Amino acid sequence: MWIFRVDEPRLGVIRIREWRRRAHHTIGLLVMLLGGATIGLIALDQSSNAFPDKLFTALWNGVNLITTLGAFSEFSPPQKGFMLLAMVATLLIGGFAVSRLTGMLSGDDVMAYRENRIMERKLEQLANHVVVVGFHSLGERVADYLHEEGNTVLVLVGDQDQANRATDCGHLVVLGSPDAFDEVLKRARLDSAKAMFVTTPDSNNNLAITLLAHTLNPSLAIAVPGENPLRKGLLENAGATNVVIADDIIAKALVTRITTAAEAAQ
Template identity: 65%
Template structure:
């Protein structure tokens, strides 16, 4: 799977534009050689055929020259000399094209640019997905169980290593630094998502993500972990639909393992 990078390396787009400029320049030079070869062959053609026929034959021979498929054995000496010069010009243009275009599109920044273009098209049609913010142990487990349940899972991360890990496991990934996480949420298609699960280990980050997500889509169901009842109230006021206090879950699980009825214990 690919990674959508919100803070896309701008150098990639610049390199692609530069490659296109050089490619157009090379094509222009080839057309210039073709035009020159055509004009020269027309002028050197001393046959009594019509001008239209001379032009057609000249264009045909010029294209053969550029594509290196020509057979010019029937040419007169002055035509052969002219074609030798045209061949040399074609070689120069071909060498220029090879040296200026080769390797421009093989850099990491260009690959990131291409990935973003592909991922942008995927995200445009995405709907009914579940978003998991964070891919540390808890987030990874949540994503795994959701996918096992048949959900389409998107992972939001701020770390390149975690993004690579999630992508290797086949998840849709949106990567962005904490400073641009509002843009990360916008690209995650919250408007068509079913649920957002916030699993960051940073309590303040969880609160901020919940608040931003609720602002972008007030109807979105948001599940997030909280540390205590006060944090739960803050998260709910920020727009969280479901707040899970980890310590309560652990305590309940431990008591349940002892076989003690929680109601009796209370």
């Protein structure tokens, strides 16, 4: 699914920040363990080697300790005792990391946050696309026809179920609550879109969306259904370039069919 949620998944952001804080904490503990192991091994090294050699050997053993590779050099009895303590500390830190970090980044809220970041980049690159507002029966048919003709379709919705259905059909989606629909339109890249179809069942909502879209891009082609000549005039004044009155189309189709059938029967 490719959905950009205008209402940012806040809990996802909080979880990721907390995971980073815990990861930094764990890394800090490992660095402290590495430093302590290195210093302890140098202090317990009774060989006649030069200090740089002792430092390198101790650092080598410390890195092998925290990475669990196990390629240690020879230890003296005191060093072995010290390394036993260091190994216990490593196990404790490893258990801490597993208990505190595992599973934090696999929740739905985190996945939604990641999806938002991916969709944000996709929207930034979007151009010459067609925007469909609403994904009820009319919007779904319009989006499917446009998709079949090879257009990139961006669906704007305020409902999660509609968003899921739109993504299942292969469309990009921007989801936002009705209160935040101004932000939804801003995310739709209307400046680079070639057309917009407003298809929600609420005529007042269609009028407001048309006006907002026309304000954002006065040259954008906007198609909207209208209920009557008065509503058609209002939509055209709001910036609609094509207003279709469904009753007129149905009436003409019915009359044409009956007339054609009558003429054929004569």
